[in-house]
Amino acid sequence: MAKNSLIGGSIWEEYSQKVQDLMNHPQNMGELTEEDAKNMGGKLIIADFGAESCGDAVRLYWIVDEATEVIKAAKFKSFGCGTAIASSDTMAELCIGKTVSEAVKITNIDVEKAMRDTPDVPAVPPQKMHCSVMAYDVIKAAAASYKGVDAASFEDDIIVCECARVSLGTIKEVIKINNLKTVEEITNYTKAGAFCKSCIKPGGHEAREYYLVDILRDTRAEMEHDHLLAISNSKIEGSNTVNFDDLTIVKKFQQIEAVIDENIRPMLVMDGGNLEILDIKEGGDGMSDVYIRYLGACSGCASSSTGTLFAIEAVLQEKLSKNIRILPV
Amino acid sequence: MRVYLDNNATTIVDPKVFAEMVPYFCQMYGNPNSLHEFGSESHPALRKAMDQLYAGINASDEDDIVITSCATESNNWVIKSIYHDYILNGDKDHIITSEVEHPAVGASCKFLESLGVKVTYLPVNTDGVISVEDLKNAITDTTALVSIMWANNETGMIFPIEEIGAICKERGVLFHTDAVQAVGKIPVDVKKVNVDFLSFSAHKFHGPKGIGGLYIRNGQPLSPFFHGGEHMGGRRSGTLNVPSIVGMGKAMELAVEALDFEKNNVRRLRDKLEDALLQIPEMMVVGTKEQRVPNTILISVKGIEGEAMLWDLNQNGIGASTGSACASEALESNPVMEAIGAEADLAHTALRLSLSRFTTEAEIDFAIDVIQKAVVRLRAISSTYAYAPEWHVSKL
Numbered sequence: 001m002a003k004n005s006l007i008g009g010s011i012w013e014e015y016s017q018k019v020q021d022l023m024n025h026p027q028n029m030g031e032l033t034e035e036d037a038k039n040m041g042g043k044l045i046i047a048d049f050g051a052e053s054c055g056d057a058v059r060l061y062w063i064v065d066e067a068t069e070v071i072k073a074a075k076f077k078s079f080g081c082g083t084a085i086a087s088s089d090t091m092a093e094l095c096i097g098k099t100v101s102e103a104v105k106i107t108n109i110d111v112e113k114a115m116r117d118t119p120d121v122p123a124v125p126p127q128k129m130h131c132s133v134m135a136y137d138v139i140k141a142a143a144a145s146y147k148g149v150d151a152a153s154f155e156d157d158i159i160v161c162e163c164a165r166v167s168l169g170t171i172k173e174v175i176k177i178n179n180l181k182t183v184e185e186i187t188n189y190t191k192a193g194a195f196c197k198s199c200i201k202p203g204g205h206e207a208r209e210y211y212l213v214d215i216l217r218d219t220r221a222e223m224e225h226d227h228l229l230a231i232s233n234s235k236i237e238g239s240n241t242v243n244f245d246d247l248t249i250v251k252k253f254q255q256i257e258a259v260i261d262e263n264i265r266p267m268l269v270m271d272g273g274n275l276e277i278l279d280i281k282e283g284g285d286g287m288s289d290v291y292i293r294y295l296g297a298c299s300g301c302a303s304s305s306t307g308t309l310f311a312i313e314a315v316l317q318e319k320l321s322k323n324i325r326i327l328p329v
Numbered sequence: 330m331r332v333y334l335d336n337n338a339t340t341i342v343d344p345k346v347f348a349e350m351v352p353y354f355c356q357m358y359g360n361p362n363s364l365h366e367f368g369s370e371s372h373p374a375l376r377k378a379m380d381q382l383y384a385g386i387n388a389s390d391e392d393d394i395v396i397t398s399c400a401t402e403s404n405n406w407v408i409k410s411i412y413h414d415y416i417l418n419g420d421k422d423h424i425i426t427s428e429v430e431h432p433a434v435g436a437s438c439k440f441l442e443s444l445g446v447k448v449t450y451l452p453v454n455t456d457g458v459i460s461v462e463d464l465k466n467a468i469t470d471t472t473a474l475v476s477i478m479w480a481n482n483e484t485g486m487i488f489p490i491e492e493i494g495a496i497c498k499e500r501g502v503l504f505h506t507d508a509v510q511a512v513g514k515i516p517v518d519v520k521k522v523n524v525d526f527l528s529f530s531a532h533k534f535h536g537p538k539g540i541g542g543l544y545i546r547n548g549q550p551l552s553p554f555f556h557g558g559e560h561m562g563g564r565r566s567g568t569l570n571v572p573s574i575v576g577m578g579k580a581m582e583l584a585v586e587a588l589d590f591e592k593n594n595v596r597r598l599r600d601k602l603e604d605a606l607l608q609i610p611e612m613m614v615v616g617t618k619e620q621r622v623p624n625t626i627l628i629s630v631k632g633i634e635g636e637a638m639l640w641d642l643n644q645n646g647i648g649a650s651t652g653s654a655c656a657s658e659a660l661e662s663n664p665v666m667e668a669i670g671a672e673a674d675l676a677h678t679a680l681r682l683s684l685s686r687f688t689t690e691a692e693i694d695f696a697i698d699v700i701q702k703a704v705v706r707l708r709a710i711s712s713t714y715a716y717a718p719e720w721h722v723s724k725l
Contacts, residue, residue, distance in 0.1 A: 055677040059712035077712035081636035
């Protein structure tokens with residue numbers, strides 16, 4: 001909530017002049033027939049997308065030159081609001097003269113941009129972006145019909161946000177690379193969820209298969225899992241997945257404790273002794289200083305400051321890092 | 330020509346109402362609670378306004394008509410104070426309302442649900458009206474309140490308020506009605522109908538915006554919603570909005586005087602518009618003319634999405650409305666159309682036309698012409714109209 005959102009306004013005021021003109025006078029509205037196709041020497045394609053019950057439906061007609069795959073004519077019909085009509089009209093216009101393969105690459109963002117009056121001002125308000133998505137979908141349906149394939153084959157990834165055409169892969173990658181923690185951050189980085197907001201969480205304008213809240217939660221869980229796995233690998237195998245010297249003091253403490261538990265403590269206990277780690281400090285010279293105290297039989301044992309000490313240091317250096325220095329207190 | 334056919338949203342202020350209000354802005358501007366003459370000089374006008382309001386709904390002197398800022402406040406007050414008085418601090422736990430209430434009631438009930446209150450939302454039939462049998466069955470020993478609107482804002486359908494009031498009285502349950510769409514359109518008489526609370530709003534009957542009222546029968550206790558002073562006998566604090574109260578009183582008087590005009594003339598124009606539109610194929614109106622307030626038509630225009638229709642009407646100077654689809658920011662289909670069980674297809678095609686006593690015959694003739702042309706143009710664009718495999722057999 002802020003000053004500009006308190007009074008509200010008519011969304012119509014946010015339509016570009018081009019959108020308004022197309023709503024009043026659509027240029028490519030109408031239909032194409034077999035006879036038209038015959039006269040133009042092409043193949044007639046008719047594709048439908050959407051349904052009246054969803055509030056939006058569009059039908060696209062193409063006449064395609066079968067030798068060159070060029071779309072020679074395109075017309076549309078639309079059940080929808082004014083922006084749906086304007087978007088469908090623009091979509092049909094963008095198809096004309098392109099090959100079918102080129103047309104499939106037209107996105108809803110191309111449609112929206114084509115309806116702008118000036119390059120920087122959106123043609124429609126955010127909640128109307130979904131209207132242009134219909135345009136994108138019906139092109140795919142037409143292309144699928146022409147090529148005799150399934151419409152899904154034109155999609156190389158799962159689209160989470162239809163309005164901004166952001167894929168699942170992109171969203172997960174951006175979360176991981178940028179260590180994103182909120183949905184707002186995802187929207188800022190990718191524009192996913194910026195428009196009709198259906199993809200943010202269940203209960204929006206339309207039901208989605210994937211929601212940003214779930215993707216964020218699952219990806220964060222995946223990241224945490226990967227992180228823990230890396231640590232545990234380095235713990236068990238001394239793997240270099242995570243460099244010991246880069247770990248926090250707490251993590252260093254855990255890893256040293258683990259190595260001592262496994263390799264050193266059993267020997268000391270057999271002799272009636274033990275040790276405890278008191279503290280770990282950065283030595284300032286790149287070394288990690290590990291302060292230990294001998295317990296039981298070890299305390300006062302002559303070799304505790306010579307042979308035993310060197311052995312402990314050697315094991316830790318071998319298992320974790322050469323930059324470990326043991327300092328008995 | 331500009332034609333306003335959205336009178337269920339708000340109305341023009343009657344110039345006679347405006348004239349009554351004017352002196353209370355710059356001449357008699359004192360706070361009526363002040364002791365000096367600046368304050369007291371508005372008292373005669375305030376008393377007159379109260380008389381007009383009491384007469385308008387036939388309230389008794391023992392009853393209260395508490396001035397509020399709007400019906401939304403009145404509705405919130407009743408529902409939330411009933412919660413406070415009878416549920417939070419009593420042994421009740423249940424409220425009954427309908428599926429098609431204005432959000433001021435519906436959303437308040439949803440809010441109470443989040444606090445653990447049981448709420449029954451009575452369904453409506455295909456005419457958009459609840460069944461009194463359903464109400465009887467829903468009332469329990471722990472029901473604190475029944476809140477059912479007098480007339481629906483979308484369909485104009487009149488609810489069986491007299492019967493509902495009788496049932497509530499018999500079962501000893503408090504009854505609130507949101508009469509926003511009834512006052513000024515049809516007779517509202519609290520002596521004939523057993524209501525404990527009744528909400529109304531001035532701007533729906535040619536009064537100013539930002540002023541409304543809550544009728545409370547015979548001193549019925551109800552904790553205040555606004556605390557802070559002794560205004561309105563301690564029932565509702567806040568400095569009295571003198572010009573608006575004066576305006577609301579006058580508006581009520583004029584609206585009641587015009588009830589016959591509403592019943593005959595407004596109804597005749599409404600019916601003329603409705604009959605003309607029904608000459609167009611595949612148009613459907615919700616509810617019979619007799620069961621509706623005289624000014625309202627909710628019509629489904631097959632094959633045309635509601636906002637597209639509004640756009641075309643607006644291009645030609647006609648203001649109408651639709652609760653459906655893209656028209657609102659919520660992008661939802663008309664909730665009343667859904668509640669009455671309309672086919673999903675039609676839920677996005679609703680158009681609401683609402684007249685007033687200021688609507689002229691010439692305006693209606695113009696509107697008929699514009700709507701006919703818009704239907705032709707938009708159905709030519711429609712992808713669903715021309716190619717529907719077969720026409721729906723209407724359930725409406």
